[in-house]
Amino acid sequence: MADAAPQTYDVVIIGGGPGGYNAAIRAGQLGLKVAIIEMRATLGGTCLNVGCMPSKALLHASELYEAANTEFAGIGIEVKPKLNLAQMHKAKDDSVEALTKGIEFLMKKNKVVWLKGRGRIAGPNKVEVEAADGAKTTYDAKNIVIATGSEPTPLPGVAFEDGKVIDSTGALFLPKVPKHLIVIGAGVIGLELGSVWRRLGAQVTVVEFLDKVGAGMDAEVATAFQRGLTKQGMTFRMGTKVTGATSTKDGVELTLEPSAGGAAETLKGDVVLVAIGRRPYTAGLGLETVGIETDKRGVIPNDHFKTTAPGVWVIGDVTYGPMLAHKAEEDAVAVIELIAGKAGHVDYDLVPSVIYTGPEVAWVGKNEEQLKAAGVAFKKGKFPFAANSRAKINHETEGFVKVLADATTDKVLGVHIYGPSAGELIGEACIAMAFGGSSEDIARTCHSHPTRSEAVRQAAMAVEGWAMQA
Structure with missing residues (x-):
């Protein structure tokens, strides 16, 4: 507990999310005297408590529920599934609790002191912690690492209201399936949570200011991805902005306008997710x-x-680079190694992005639009999952792999995957690119058969025009 904690540290980390707790672990491993400050009752930050982890629990459960409803009969499994949403939430919450306790164990294992409460910098080399009871304690720190993360961005004119106008946290705890869920924002969070509630029975309308989904995604992938989600039953209102919201007895009425300007209209739903x-x-x-x-x-x-400020460092969502848990983890290791006098570095071009819908989308490096804008000559290899043996056998043939390589050197510049297990498959691309690998390196590496990973190899073969399975 805080009252038994030493008063002086080599490193004090403000924030117990993936950036903060990994920084604490690395500091402990390197023999630094370290404390971590977290204002939540549990460690793990947004990611573990109300972000990546609970959303993946609901994505997994809802995917199985939908498969039981739509796919099982076709492969000879006859069941009549019944949704028990309370149990689904309980399973999610149990998993989250186990994970947060795991982080607490890792703190003890690495001799990290957890200072419970809200942390603030109180001047050079000073950190103040305010406990839940209001008591304040000041600690000395040779180094302070800010790892406070991020919070949902509110939308002007659309005030949050419990159970009606919600953020991503609210969307993880809805006590019943909405009849009509309106999602404002076609980014990662909106599309993942929209997928969960659509699978469980909600009508889902996605309103997006821009003209394509998945910010930063390769345009060809984005088009295929949106088409796939539409086929699943999502409705998209692209190039549309939300200018206001009115709460009604049975839901919310939004005022919409074309992003480019035009006549206003209204859209009614019983729950609105601002993402x-x-x-x-x-x-x-x-x-x-x-x-x-x-x-x-x-x-x-x-x-x-x-x-x-001397001795003050910053990592994760609160500073530059993609707002991703795994990026914060890389920052965490780098910053502590720098503090310990080692070499720390993160290449943000090699940080993968994943959308955990069904199918998944994952990418790393540059997309076609970025390469064209930079005037880089490139070659492209594409391979469809419809021609991949494992995907065919599993009835998961939607999507493709695309490999972009330098036209002269064949160095891999970007890999884009829309399809089954894309989030797992992208790791191979990250490794290849970290070693400065070429498309031929991937193409001439033996992959086990039958696996989805063969689609990555075939796309790499296709860069030089010798894909063999399509």
Whole structure:
């Protein structure tokens, strides 16, 4: 507990999410005296408590439920599934509890002191922790690592209201399946959570300001992905902005307008999920006590994880780079190794992105549009899952793998996957690219048969025009 904790540390980390707790583990491994501050009752941050983990639990359960309803009979399994939403939530919550307890165990194993409460910087090399009972304690820290993460971005004109206008956290705990769920934002969070509730029986309408889904996704993949989600039953209102929301007795009425301007119209649903992105969380952090200023997006700038204040470092969602748990983990290791006098570095071009819908979407490196804009000559190899033996046998043939390689050197510049297990398959691309590999390196590496991973190999073969299975 905080009252028994030492008063001086080599490193104090503010925030117990994937960035913070991995930084704490690495600091402990390197023999540094380390404390972590977390204001939640459990460690793990947004990711473990109300983000990646519970959403994957619901995605997995809802995928099985939908398969039981639509696919089982065709492969000779006859059942009549009945949704027990309370049990589905319980299974999700039990998994989350086990994971957060696992993080607590890792803190003890690595001799990390958990200072429970809300942390703030209280001047150079000083951190103040306010406990739940209001008691404040100040600690000395040679190094302070800000790992406070991010929070859902609110939408002007659309006020949050329990059970009616909700953020991603609210969408993980809905006590009943909405009749009509309106999702504002066709990014990762909106499409994943929209998929969960559509599978469980909701009508789902996605309203997106831009003209394509999945921000940052390769355009060819985005088109196929949206077509796939539409086929599953989602409705998309692209190039549309939400200008207001009115709460009614039985739901919410949104006012919509074309993004490019035009006549307003209304859309009614019983629940509205606002999923327009996330913003850095810096509320009450005491940045002003050490002269740190955020940029206009609220991001804390860094130079190799150093802020403008001596001894204060920053990692994860609250600073530059993609807002992803695994990116924060990479930042965490790098920052601690720098503090310990080692070499720490993260290549953000090699941070993969994944959308855990069914099928999944995953990508790493550059997409076609980025390469064309940069004037880079490239070759493209594509291979459809419809021609992959394992995907065919499993009735999961939607999607494709696309490999982009330098036209001259054949170095892999980007890999884009829309299809089964895309999030697992992308790891191979990350490894190949980390070693500066060529498409031929992947193409001439033996892959086990029959596996979905063969689609990656065949796409790499297709770069030079010798894909053999399609």
